[in-house]
Amino acid sequence: MGEQFKNITLEHIDEEHICCAIADKKHQCGVTNKKEWMRERLTEGHVFRKLDVRGKVFIEYAPLEKAWIPILGENYLYIYCLWVSGAFKGKGYGKALLEYCIEDARRSGKSGICILTSKKKKPYLSDKKFIETYGFKVVDTVEAYELLALSFDGTKPTFTEQVRHGKINSKRLTIYYGQQCPFIPHCVEEVRNFCEAHQIDVNLIEIDSLEKAKAVPCIFNNWAVFKDGKFESVMLLNEGHLKKWFACDKE
Structure with a gap:
């Protein structure tokens, strides 16, 4: 590994590539x-x-107390994302990044450090088996998520209590979203346009504070x-997903 790693700072954030949408x-x-x-x-x-x-x-990680996720704990770090893709895989970069954290x-x-994973690999979540090789253990579970x-x-962090119910008092298609992921604004636009065109009642809720995130x-x-009042997934939706989803409902 001849390349160098760097941490993004306020002084250089404008010039840096800081995400997966290059x-x-x-x-x-x-x-x-x-x-x-x-x-x-x-x-x-x-x-x-x-x-x-x-x-x-x-x-990408942060102090758990300041992390925009419904997880509680004291004096922990929370890993939002660990991503190595394409030609960079298999060269030890993921190992180097996690060991730095x-x-x-x-x-x-x-x-300690905590991270959201799933029993079976899901999009946008780190691979559980890789994380476990560093001594990470399952400390809390909600359905398929760990x-x-x-x-x-x-000490151990935990999911907040409201997470465990996975239900809301609304049958509307409901999506909670933040601004941390660069793919989200376009997904929100696609969902809004699709729902307007197909007369689907949708509630798009922006999470714009730490308090709302917790x-x-x-x-x-x-x-x-959420769909029909029940939590479905953390997978980003676009027009293609919605077409399949609502076509299935009509069969």
Whole structure:
């Protein structure tokens, strides 16, 4: 590995590639939104560490108390995303990024690190088997989703209580979304346009504060979908997904 890693700072955030949407023009609004979101988070201890190349090789984490997810715990780090893609796979970059996070946590006197995964691999979530090789253990479970933690002192983070119910008092298609992921604004636009064109009642709820993020009534890692009052998934939706979804309903 001859390339160097770097941490994004306020001084260089405007010039840096900081996400997985590198050249896709339809996601440039999302890139701008993410940078705006990150500017405030960096002062709270948020870390975005990337390989110094134009590629998808990065880890993003933050103090759990400041992490925009419905997980509670004290003195932990929460890993939002660990992503190595394409030609960069198989070169030890994921290992280097995760080990940096672990050393950062130990050096900072943290109680541990946690991350959202699933029993079976799901889109947008890190691979459970890879994370477990570093000593992470399942500390909480809600249906197919699992909270893994590497505890240094025996303490354990947990999902919030409202997450466990996975229901809301509405039959409307309901989507909770944040601005951290650069793909989200375009997905929101596609969902809104599709629902308007097909007269589908949709409720799009932007999570624009830490308090709202901690209070989301389901598993959430920037995006969460409810259908007929029941939590469905954290998978981003677009027009193609919706066509299949609602076509199935009519069969």
